[in-house]
Amino acid sequence: MTAKFTRLSLCGLLVVVSLARASAPPHMTKTLANGLQVIVVEDHAQPLATVEIAVRTGSMSEPPEYNGLSHLYEHMFFKGNQVIPDQSQWLKKARNLGAQWNGSTNTEFVNYFFTTTSDHFAGVMEFMRDAIVSPKFDPMELEKERVVVTGEMDRNESNPFYFLFHETQKRLFYKYPSRKDPLGDRKTVLKATVEQLRTIQERYYVPNNSVLLVTGDVKADDVFKMSESLYADWKRREDPYVKFPLVEHPPLPLSSVVLVEQPVQTVTGSFNWHGPSVKGAEIPATYAADLFTFSQGEPSSKMHQTLVDSGACVSVSLGWLTQVNVGPISFSFEAAPDKVDRCVLAIIGELPKMKEANYVSDEELANAAVRAEMDTLLAREKPSALTHTLTFWWTGAGIDYYLGYVDNLKKVTRPQIASYLDTYVLGKPFVFSVMLPPNLVKSGLNRAHFEKLVGAKPWAAPNTAAAGGAQ
Numbered sequence: 044m045t046a047k048f049t050r051l052s053l054c055g056l057l058v059v060v061s062l063a064r065a066s067a068p069p070h071m072t073k074t075l076a077n078g079l080q081v082i083v084v085e086d087h088a089q090p091l092a093t094v095e096i097a098v099r100t101g102s103m104s105e106p107p108e109y110n111g112l113s114h115l116y117e118h119m120f121f122k123g124n125q126v127i128p129d130q131s132q133w134l135k136k137a138r139n140l141g142a143q144w145n146g147s148t149n150t151e152f153v154n155y156f157f158t159t160t161s162d163h164f165a166g167v168m169e170f171m172r173d174a175i176v177s178p179k180f181d182p183m184e185l186e187k188e189r190v191v192v193t194g195e196m197d198r199n200e201s202n203p204f205y206f207l208f209h210e211t212q213k214r215l216f217y218k219y220p221s222r223k224d225p226l227g228d229r230k231t232v233l234k235a236t237v238e239q240l241r242t243i244q245e246r247y248y249v250p251n252n253s254v255l256l257v258t259g260d261v262k263a264d265d266v267f268k269m270s271e272s273l274y275a276d277w278k279r280r281e282d283p284y285v286k287f288p289l290v291e292h293p294p295l296p297l298s299s300v301v302l303v304e305q306p307v308q309t310v311t312g313s314f315n316w317h318g319p320s321v322k323g324a325e326i327p328a329t330y331a332a333d334l335f336t337f338s339q340g341e342p343s344s345k346m347h348q349t350l351v352d353s354g355a356c357v358s359v360s361l362g363w364l365t366q367v368n369v370g371p372i373s374f375s376f377e378a379a380p381d382k383v384d385r386c387v388l389a390i391i392g393e394l395p396k397m398k399e400a401n402y403v404s405d406e407e408l409a410n411a412a413v414r415a416e417m418d419t420l421l422a423r424e425k426p427s428a429l430t431h432t433l434t435f436w437w438t439g440a441g442i443d444y445y446l447g448y449v450d451n452l453k454k455v456t457r458p459q460i461a462s463y464l465d466t467y468v469l470g471k472p473f474v475f476s477v478m479l480p481p482n483l484v485k486s487g488l489n490r491a492h493f494e495k496l497v498g499a500k501p502w503a504a505p506n507t508a509a510a511g512g513a514q
Contacts, residue, residue, distance in 0.1 A: 078251025092259035095156035111227015125177035152438035203305035312477035337411035
């Protein structure tokens with residue numbers, strides 16, 4: 044049970060969120076009367092079934108006073124409920140069902156799943172219904188989970204990259220940083236109340252804001268029939284994002300530098316911009332972002348040849364994160380301590396070249412699309428993993444985006460890539476973040492040095508008095 048902390052390099056994360064996007068595997072969908080959508084993918088190769096529910100919530104719905112409570116709620120999900128109130132009995136029931144379970148809290152969704160043998164499928168379906176519809180939020184169990192959640196924070200804080208990522212996000216989304224922080228705030232978690240968890244449940248844990256996904260050795264008709272019976276009393280409510288709309292992250296007012304000192308051996312950093320969102324008129328740019336990222340992920344790409352093969356940088360990676368509410372773009376690098384300036388200046392010089400017509404060939408674009416399609420197909424080999432992929436797309440870009448993803452990727456042209464770069468990267472304000480050991484800072488690689496190097500200015504935070512927004 045985790046909140047998704049992502050290292051600064053979004054390239055690796057992009058692989059996670061960009062899997063499984065080709066034409067969909069055979070699936071069936073039904074929307075119940077209360078608005079709950081049910082998606083079923085039959086796969087009878089093994090006698091296993093995965094039942095997953097995802098909710099459109101997460102840190103995107105958290106002002107500061109709620110930051111981290113979606114994650115705490117996730118932990119409380121696997122506790123006693125109104126049907127099985129005793130935690131020891133809940134655990135006994137889970138073991139009797141042969142279930143493996145987990146969940147995750149992300150920026151824009153929270154998901155829960157149980158995997159079991161197909162002969163226990165009906166029991167797991169009922170078990171999931173009880174957990175999602177009638178949580179108990181026992182105060183004693185809540186106290187236990189505070190310790191578990193803060194322990195997870197401790198583990199993240201033992202990783203130097205956490206601090207780099209966290210500080211970068213705070214600057215990149217300066218007005219509403221809590222909305223991009225699924226791990227959350229320690230103090231908020233420690234003082235969270237049952238009443239706050241009830242507020243989250245009543246507002247976001249409603250059928251018309253959720254999806255039920257079932258994959259594996261099941262029959263779709265049986266799943267639909269069972270779902271209609273189990274969830275008949277789960278009442279539809281107002282769309283939470285009508286009354287409580289997502290915040291609008293304002294654009295960066297200027298370029299700035301974030302410097303993090305940690306006991307590391309090399310220098311790691313990135314340039315970061317606000318990228319496109321998977322909605323409305325920005326959707327075409329998301330395909331260009333992905334295809335260009337795939338093309339530059341190859342060791343044979345011009346980006347790697349110029350920046351890595353030349354010896355300027357140890358490594359580089361380009362990434363864009365698929366999000367409904369502003370997907371960040373990151374150009375990450377690792378440099379030897381004595382070549383930091385050379386690496387950074389080489390990246391700055393390389394950026395405008397990326398929009399040139401001959402920077403990426405037709406063959407490279409075609410190969411990038413094939414790579415995306417291969418990743419898609421590989422991700423479908425395991426039905427339980429496919430469940431999580433479908434969750435990601437349903438809660439964000441939508442299933443239709445998922446269905447047409449590879450076909451749309453293949454249509455991207457170089458002028459569209461140039462337009463994407465012009466719109467979101469070239470000449471646009473950025474956050475330059477860098478992590479290095481204290482001895483290098485003392486030697487002169489300080490914030491003022493990097494501000495001069497990248498043409499940034501000292502940061503004076505804009506007025507964030509309304510940063511929390513209404514809960």
